Amino acid sequence: MQKTYYDPADLRKFGKISEWNQELGDKFFDYYGKVFEDGALTAREKSLIALAVAHTEQCPYCIDAYTKDGLQRGVTKEEMMEAIHVGAAIKSGATLVHGVQMMNKVNKLDG
Amino acid sequence: MATKSLHKRESDLANSNRQIEILSNGIFKNGELPTFKNKIAESNQFPLQAKKLEILQINVGYMCNQVCDHCHVDAGPDRKEIMTRDTMQQCLEVIKNTGAHTLDLTGGAPEMNPDFRWFVEEAAKAGVKDFIVRSNLTIIRANKKYYDLPEFFKKHNVHVVSSMPHWTRGKTDKQRGDGVFDKSIKALQELNAVGYGMPDGRLKLDLVYNPSGAFLPGDQAAMEKDFKKALKDDFGIQFHNLFAITNLPISRFLDYLIASENYEDYMYSLVEAYNPTAVKNVMCTNTLSVSWDGYLFDCDFNQMLELPVNSDAKHISEYNEDLLEGRNIVISQHCYGCTAGAGSSCQGSVA
Secondary structure: OOOOOOOHHHHHHHHHHHHHOHHHHHHHHHHHHHHOOOOOOOHHHHHHHHHHHHHHOOOHHHHHHHHHHHHHOOOOHHHHHHHHHHHHHHHHHHHHHOHHHHHHHHHHHHO | OOOOOOOOOOOHHHOHHHHHHHHHOOOOOOOOOOOHHHHHHHOOOOOOEOOOOOEEEEEOEOEOOOOOOOOOOOOEOOOOOEOOHHHHHHHHHHHHHOOOOEEEEEOOOHHHOOOHHHHHHHHHHOOOOEEEEEEOOHHHHHOHHHOOHHHHHHHOOOEEEEEOOOOOHHHHHHHHOOOHHHHHHHHHHHHHHOOOOOOOOOOOEEEEEOOOOOOOOOOHHHHHHHHHHHHHHHHOOOOOOEEEOOOOOOHHHHHHHHHOOOHHHHHHHHHHOEOHHHHHOOHHHOEEEEOOOOEEEOOHHHHHOOOEOOOOOOEHHHOOHHHHOOOEOOOOHHHHHHHEOOOOEOOEOOO
């Protein structure tokens, strides 16, 4: 049994989730593949969104996967870092905007 | 950034047998990944056989003004292997009689061969339909004696194919050396100035993109679009096609993969991206590679691994197209580089 929760080599085994439920696995991977195709957004733009979300989700597999995917698409490290800041800004904004709720509550209880 | 070839550094990996050993052992020997032979056998594509010759690729020497990180030739200023005029003469006899529609000169920097211009002048007379010279661009700006190369290429209607790793300075210089980006841009502008790369022009200018690290190239058409937009917007540069080429795990790229602990992951990426459709069109089935000393190989990569053609005609002096057609291609695990994703060849994607 491995002694850590994450093993980088496990990313290669992602496809194996279908082995324990072929139907749902197939549906997921079909959907996943379709989402990342060129559409109203380019596959390159989608890759950068995925990279930002990979960070806000703090998924190490997704970070590995979409860093590599970005490099393959010619995405620069400057673009990658800007994308991550977008994710970070939304994360911190989401925290801070709840400050209004705190202020509302203070005003109600102690206003 | 390396400044000397693996050969000059007397690296273990300068030895082609050592490279083949690495590619045959480890994850391929213990069955973790299938060998290339077993993989193509799954789709009944073993043995790979040569079809009618279409492209004759001649390597006129390993000397180069650059020492790029991932060079599969292990080229550099310290390499002295240069094709002699005698061997060129033997090549010309073949060029005059070949059924191939494309002649492709490569190196090293082919322009550094002292007989390069003579060879181009003579070869151009043979009237091959498509006459390619693979130029690294910076050679045009390396020394005054090369400044007129754009005019020289134009005079002989040469199709120029040039390496350009990225449309940004940072990524280009990381792979090819400091200052390479600026010199390459200047050289492309000079090629444009004499008429190369114009949308409807007859003077063909294509660029080659290969990844700057341990990852595969993206979609060729999408990359071409990005390159065209960036080079036009930023520098007013135009070109025809972009060839996206996969780095094969040999020579300096293999050295880099091992040193950066990316070798196994990279081989996994290649095997996972294996595409049987690409196998049908791999370049070894329609190309022949001639080394600086006149020996024949299935491709430039096999030339660097010193894996000669499986034929009785082994040297340009024994050249016989009928004898070479139908030969079994010599393969090893590096061949996965040409069958990953959309496939890869000196002419870009194949699937």
